[in-house]
Amino acid sequence: MHNFCSVGKRVPKIDAVEKATGRAQYIQDLKLPGMLYGKILYSKFPHARIVSIDTSKAKQLPGVRCVLTAEDIPDIKMGVYKDNRPLKKGKVCSYRDEVAAVAAVDPETADEALNGVEVIYEPLPAIFDPEQAMKEGATLIHEEHKTNVLRMPWKLHYGDVDAAKKEAAHIVEDRFTTTWVTHCCMGASGSIAEFDPANNLKIYSNTQIPSLAQKDFLDALTAMGLKGNRVRVIKPVIGGGFGSKLDTYAYEYIAILLAYHTRRPVKVEFDRTEEFIATSTRQPTITYISQGCDQNGKLLFRDINMILDNGAYTSWGATTPSVMMMPITSLYRVPNVRYEAKCVYTNNTYAQAMRGYGNPQATFAIESTMDMLAEKAGIDPIEFRRINANKPGDVSTQGLRITTCGLEECMDAVKEKLEWEKPKGESEGVGLASLIHVGGGARVYKSDGCGTIIKMNDFGKIDLFTGATDMGQGSDTVIAQIVAEELGLQIEDIHVIHTDTDICPWDVGSHASRTTFVAGNAALGAAKKIKARLLELGAKQLEAPLEKIALRDRHIQHQDDSEKRIEIGKLLRKAHFSHGGQMLMAEYFYDPANENMGKDFRGNMSMTYTFGTHGVKVKVDEETGKVKILNYVAAHDVGKAINPMLLEGQVYGGVMMGLGYALTEQVILEKGENMNPNFRDYKILTAKDVVPIEAPVLETYDKDGPFGAKGIGEPGCVPTAPAIANAIYDAVGVRIKDLPITPERVLAAIREKKGLDLCGQELGRDDVDECIIEE
């Protein structure tokens, strides 16, 4: 074993003291001199023509500096499919559509001005069910698109699924649905835009994609006639991301437009209601799945057809099938796979990336049916999965190259810790589900790279500029650990700066659990350059051969003679303050050797893959349908835990988010309108809901990861829902196929199984008085 000084240690987050003392500055805490407050008017209908907008009353209000509608702004196209605009022209297609925006001297005046904007709508027929919206003659959300089905060809077929179906000894087939859930970042969205006299833009914004956001805003400036001007994106401390900040949003463009028109800094900051209503959700899905195996339990095929409710506009939610393809083709060995997904416009809210990026939805269907198939084949669920487990060296049908893989060990850990074979009490059951996720970057964009610049000062301290975004997960700390380890420095010697596109290099964004792997490798690459030069300087100074000296404990020292050493700071000063002086700086851009998907969606998307298995023991109350988690085990193959404490934090946080996804969370849309835009009615779990959880970590030392590490940001919430659904089936014999698994759904299934109606009475009896079902 290597004797690491920083890597592998439970190092506190380097920003934790700032946060513990209330000093950390979030977008909510920033105020610029002369700053105005922007507010947005949203649609009153899910689908309607805008007949007219009268802003005259709002404009006359004292303190109002600007009122904008689509008529006042250039054609700025937003989103993945460029089907969205900051302010809507002609018609609205969902309740979250932005219709007008104001800037005023204070938030109260801005609110009052919104009330003064008079919009006359002509309601249109609206459509909220994607399967209805796909039908011929359905109301079109975007007439110019000619159809509600997006032209995104998510379709693959490897091997021959139809032939495999004929050979299969056992087949299961079913339908699963997942609904809207939302990120619930504790720090809501917001940005402040400001133009200098030459019309260069500075924007403070919560974003996980500073470099891509900069590009989006540059495009907006071009549309505004400001081509060639500069954009500087500054990230304040971010109050949670989870994928919500992977796109640029109307509110950011609105801040930019208001700032441009008023020549003042303008802040647009969401309140909690707005955060629920006007930010994007996880992608909801309808999944038709069949899987089949042979007599011995070997999987023969997986066949999946999926419908995605795209909502009214297109953000990254519509591209989640690209990641769903990974578990669909490559979670377990499956020789024949077919998958097709259609994204369908409706008048609902539109979806975005959210932790797991489609993987939780796909894994819910896959791992639920894996259990169903195991039962049909008469094989224990763990053994069934073991028969089909991925192994190091595998290349899946999609071309994913499995390098390190601790899947079986994860299953073993779950089996042992959950006491899988121990007899269970009444209404108790165990279930498990596994996951595969990208662990070595994900090439979804043209580059999957990240840049790092290291600058050393005269005292042996480092300023490190990274493209990576720390939104709370702790990437700054992990980067500092990697660099400290490589250079024999202490964590506190490394100052990580990630907040400003003027000084930080390019990065594709904090997504796909890629930051430890990609930004970590980028930092390591820069550190290695610095190290080479330090060793060179040290060898000269100590008059020792290069191979005999090492960096340790802030010193360069001779490996055989501990007396022969020099402090790194001193060495640097000697190098700096001499004729022909030099200072140490290095840059490194790391772009992993992963592949974009080809035409048939084949390609090794990630340099390595993270595996894991979650197991859960539940007790189901058969009278109420309530599911109690008795024990939860989340085992992951992480390559190498650079910081076990932060890693556990990712797993615990992921699992609790996954438990909410499985059991309690749901954005309730009633004809497109959000009925629960608050924490009272949208139920994220609280401290009282914490379940007993263990997080065994398996280290497989991936050869491509920094010090062997793979990504772990998302996996924690991927297999939670199917593990619970499988445990519920084990406990009471009912299979829940729709998320969230509410007590109502469990109770209805239990009663149906017992041949009772929803009120718990025998079918055919009609004691209306005793049965009141609330609609």
Next chain:
Amino acid sequence: MSREIAFVFNGNKMNMAIEDHWTLLHLIREELGYTGTKEGCGSGECGACTVIVDGNAVNSCLYLAAEIDGKELMTIEGLASPDGTLHPIQKAFVENGGIQCGFCSPGMIISAKALLDENPNANEEEIKEAIAGNLCRCTGYVQIVDSIKSVSGHEAQEPHVVAFRSEEGDRGD
């Protein structure tokens, strides 16, 4: 309507004119300029704005500023010693991974302070009860509860990392 009030703010006596409709959160953030206390929802559902008034944790977004008259107010800024030494609860959150994005942390730490001031030996259930009104989306609460337990006279559990594979690649030299 405005009125004069007097109160103790993080140990310092204050006299100031306030408007009747101000919330305590508005007073702290907008008038006093102390931004450590966060607004997460504005309706008493998330606890990010928790402060201590006369020993009790309250949601400052639901508390009228006028009510603070004659009382003692503590915000997150008043917790560490003037020389910067962290309060043991702050230190525990830092060292046990109780903080990720940090937006809930001031309110969470303040709730823990109010609990431990009243019940220095709070057990796990009491801790969970005390912070049940403080929502956190990042941590899953596990390390937050561990943090508070570590200063409540009950030791935090052993680290949960248990199984390690023995072999190792040739990286990381």
